[in-house]
Amino acid sequence: MAESTDTAVKEKDEISSEAVSVDTDGFGASAMTEEVVLSVKDLQTQFTTRWGTVKAVDGISYHVKRGETLGIVGESGSGKSVNALSLMRLVPSPPGDIVGGEVNLNGRDLQQLSEGEMTEVRGGEISMILQDPMQALNPVFNIENQVGEAIKIHQKLKGTALLDKVVDSLRKVRIPAPETRANDYPHQLSGGMRQRVVGAIGISSAPAVIIADEPTTSLDVTIQAAYLRLLRQIQQEEGVGIIFITHDFGIVAKMCDRVAVMYAGRIVELSDVRTIFNEPLHEYTKALIGSVPKLEEKTGRLPQIEGQPPLLYNLPAGDAFAPRSTLEFSPEDAERRPPLIEVEPDHWVQLSKSSCADFDKYAHLMPAE
Amino acid sequence: MTTAEKVAIPSAPGVSDNADAIISIRNLRKWYQVGGGFLGFGNKIFLKAVDDVSFDIERNKTFGLVGESGCGKTTTLKLLLGLEEPTDGQIFYEGEDVSQMSKASRTEFRRSVQAVFQDPWSSLNPRMRVRSVVGEPLEIATTMTKGQIATRVADLLTEVGLNAYQANLYPHEFSGGQRQRIGIARALALNPKVIALDEPVSALDVSIRAQIMNLLVDLQEEHGLAYLLVAHNLATVRYMCHDMAVMYLGVVQESGETEAIFNNPMHIYTNALVSAALPSHPDIQREEFLLPGEVVSPIDPPPGDVFMTRTPLEVDPNHKWANERPPLVEKEPGHWVVETPWSMASDAGLKVELSGHAGA
Numbered sequence: 001m002a003e004s005t006d007t008a009v010k011e012k013d014e015i016s017s018e019a020v021s022v023d024t025d026g027f028g029a030s031a032m033t034e035e036v037v038l039s040v041k042d043l044q045t046q047f048t049t050r051w052g053t054v055k056a057v058d059g060i061s062y063h064v065k066r067g068e069t070l071g072i073v074g075e076s077g078s079g080k081s082v083n084a085l086s087l088m089r090l091v092p093s094p095p096g097d098i099v100g101g102e103v104n105l106n107g108r109d110l111q112q113l114s115e116g117e118m119t120e121v122r123g124g125e126i127s128m129i130l131q132d133p134m135q136a137l138n139p140v141f142n143i144e145n146q147v148g149e150a151i152k153i154h155q156k157l158k159g160t161a162l163l164d165k166v167v168d169s170l171r172k173v174r175i176p177a178p179e180t181r182a183n184d185y186p187h188q189l190s191g192g193m194r195q196r197v198v199g200a201i202g203i204s205s206a207p208a209v210i211i212a213d214e215p216t217t218s219l220d221v222t223i224q225a226a227y228l229r230l231l232r233q234i235q236q237e238e239g240v241g242i243i244f245i246t247h248d249f250g251i252v253a254k255m256c257d258r259v260a261v262m263y264a265g266r267i268v269e270l271s272d273v274r275t276i277f278n279e280p281l282h283e284y285t286k287a288l289i290g291s292v293p294k295l296e297e298k299t300g301r302l303p304q305i306e307g308q309p310p311l312l313y314n315l316p317a318g319d320a321f322a323p324r325s326t327l328e329f330s331p332e333d334a335e336r337r338p339p340l341i342e343v344e345p346d347h348w349v350q351l352s353k354s355s356c357a358d359f360d361k362y363a364h365l366m367p368a369e
Numbered sequence: 370m371t372t373a374e375k376v377a378i379p380s381a382p383g384v385s386d387n388a389d390a391i392i393s394i395r396n397l398r399k400w401y402q403v404g405g406g407f408l409g410f411g412n413k414i415f416l417k418a419v420d421d422v423s424f425d426i427e428r429n430k431t432f433g434l435v436g437e438s439g440c441g442k443t444t445t446l447k448l449l450l451g452l453e454e455p456t457d458g459q460i461f462y463e464g465e466d467v468s469q470m471s472k473a474s475r476t477e478f479r480r481s482v483q484a485v486f487q488d489p490w491s492s493l494n495p496r497m498r499v500r501s502v503v504g505e506p507l508e509i510a511t512t513m514t515k516g517q518i519a520t521r522v523a524d525l526l527t528e529v530g531l532n533a534y535q536a537n538l539y540p541h542e543f544s545g546g547q548r549q550r551i552g553i554a555r556a557l558a559l560n561p562k563v564i565a566l567d568e569p570v571s572a573l574d575v576s577i578r579a580q581i582m583n584l585l586v587d588l589q590e591e592h593g594l595a596y597l598l599v600a601h602n603l604a605t606v607r608y609m610c611h612d613m614a615v616m617y618l619g620v621v622q623e624s625g626e627t628e629a630i631f632n633n634p635m636h637i638y639t640n641a642l643v644s645a646a647l648p649s650h651p652d653i654q655r656e657e658f659l660l661p662g663e664v665v666s667p668i669d670p671p672p673g674d675v676f677m678t679r680t681p682l683e684v685d686p687n688h689k690w691a692n693e694r695p696p697l698v699e700k701e702p703g704h705w706v707v708e709t710p711w712s713m714a715s716d717a718g719l720k721v722e723l724s725g726h727a728g729a
Contacts, residue, residue: 075574075576076545220437220438220601221601221603221642222437222642222645222659223437224645224647225645225657226659229657247574249649250646250648250649253647253648253650254648254651274651277651288575288576291575291578292575293579293582293607294649295604295607295643295646295648295649295723296648296649296723298607298608299607299608301583302579302608303579304576304579304580305579308544308577309574309576
């Protein structure tokens with residue numbers, strides 16, 4: 001296939017010097033290993049507001065393995081972003097506070113670290129990629145400066161050693177001619193390149209875990225596809241664990257090995273991606289997946305979930321989803337918070353009669369009162 | 370009310386002659402001058418946001434415009450709403466050329482085409498109560514009394530799934546999905562015939578999107594509305610649109626019936642968009658290909674086919690379509706595409722298979 005003629009050289013993304021990159025295997029094999037790198041136990045984060053205490057994250061537990069992509073799915077108010085901030089201890093305080101739980105990264109509980117120690121970990125062992133990679137770069141600093149900033153802090157490099165590391169990071173994200181690119185400013189790079197630079201910043205300190213919080217929300221479809229591909233590449237090469245926070249089930253289907261579905265600050269279902277799509281047990285998971293129109297076929301009437309997510313300062317005591325569940329309401333769910341139970345190997349669900357059609361099948365697993 | 374002389378709507382490539390169209394767009398252009406031409410000297414440089422676009426919006430149906438940033442879909446929507454003036458081309462409403470209409474007809478036209486915008490936060494004035502937000506069009510455009518307006522507002526709110534008493538509240542007291550309903554109620558106030566929907570659900574939570582899409586579909590049926598839907602999510606377009614056009618750099622590359630296009634996407638660009646779309650199930654392994662380069666800016670494009678600079682196939686610089694804009698060609702009934710030696714996916718071996726998944 002010949003090179004395309006082009007009249008706007010500046011804009012051409014030099015990466016694909018081959019005409020079209022075609023990927024036929026979906027997305028490549030999963031890079032997941034068995035080694036747990038991050039383990040969260042019973043995390044609780046609250047905000048004190050004038051309407052009451054908002055339990056943004058109300059006791060969630062999950063883990064991430066090396067090379068794994070864990071998707072955290074939820075809507076506004078589900079607590080998914082506060083969860084990310086809590087891992088990084090970036091919760092604004094006041095009004096927020098992490099009031100309980102452990103965050104074990106590489107064997108250390110991050111909640112127990114001093115602020116100084118945590119600063120080293122942040123951007124180092126655990127880094128975060130934010131929404132809108134286009135805006136994440138500072139327009140008045142060149143690339144070397146921005147990618148180097150994190151390296152300087154975490155690896156204490158200077159001079160040529162620092163530059164070498166910067167160039168190395170840029171090369172890892174497939175930016176061609178990284179030595180020259182390092183001198184450029186963000187506006188001189190195409191959108192795709194800027195994405196990659198943000199990725200380079202994220203991996204510059206060889207983190208064990210990357211938290212990506214809805215990084216593709218505002219991107220065009222083709223740019224999003226390229227970005228997800230890049231994240232996957234990085235994961236395969238670096239063995240990094242990724243926590244992907246999203247509300248988009250398409251991303252979950254494409255990127256994630258395992259999925260945690262959050263609702264009202266709690267995890268309602270947690271399993272591997274195929275189980276979540278093929279055998280969801282919680283009504284919320286089922287309804288959420290069902291309410292997304294499919295590109296692959298003409299969808300009939302779209303099933304919808306009635307009502308809205310609850311106000312977090314006014315959470316029902318028991319099962320928070322029960323009011324919206326299409327199943328009949330069971331009175332015991334009014335008071336008792338349903339526990340998260342492993343009903344099948346690696347398939348956890350918040351077991352409540354009002355929100356699980358298969359409750360009776362697993363009722364025997366409920367802990368004694 | 371005098372009417373302008375009804376002229377026959379010119380036919381154009383990409384549009385069937387027998388459509389029952391309420392809106393006909395013909396050869397629409399919007400060029401912005403961005404440089405050059407100082408004091409009448411030198412060549413002017415234009416940003417050609419919309420460059421010869423033609424389509425029909427049929428009564429009671431939804432027409433979708435898809436494409437990436439800079440393709441001209443939002444500008445087209447603004448041209449329809451009169452938020453921008455066309456540089457060239459015509460918009461026909463009920464068979465009448467809008468630019469030739471009498472003042473009264475034009476007023477009628479503007480009332481009949483309303484809009485719902487993408488951002489439910491910025492599209493509602495935060496200092497106005499809902500009853501003012503929804504009632505404002507009625508105050509401006511009708512002679513209804515306050516009491517009549519209040520009743521109508523209550524009816525509209527109920528129709529979009531809200532409560533009449535909520536008319537007293539301010540927008541910030543509602544969730545995103547509810548605010549979008551308020552925007553829809555406002556759009557319905559003057560009994561329009563056409564509603565332009567600019568990414569109406571992309572800013573909403575997933576579970577709310579289905580609610581709003583279903584609401585729009587129900588309202589369409591009940592009121593016989595026609596919709597122009599601008600969206601980047603192809604699944605949304607497939608769900609809601611009967612017909613659609615894929616735009617690139619201000620020019621339609623492929624258009625026709627939605628199902629025809631998704632069952633057999635012909636243009637390389639359409640295939641690229643479809644292949645980049647996210648799957649609806651983890652087992653769907655769609656072949657994904659990324660075109661070389663990025664979307665070029667619509668500033669000062671070359672005279673020929675706009676896709677020339679992005680195609681992976683060889684472009685013969687002496688070919689007619691490298692120097693002249695190629696037209697849309699009806700390759701199968703109801704399915705039009707810009708056909709050049711370098712635009713067809715089948716020639717490049719880049720056809721994407723969209724298949725459903727049997728699981729779950």
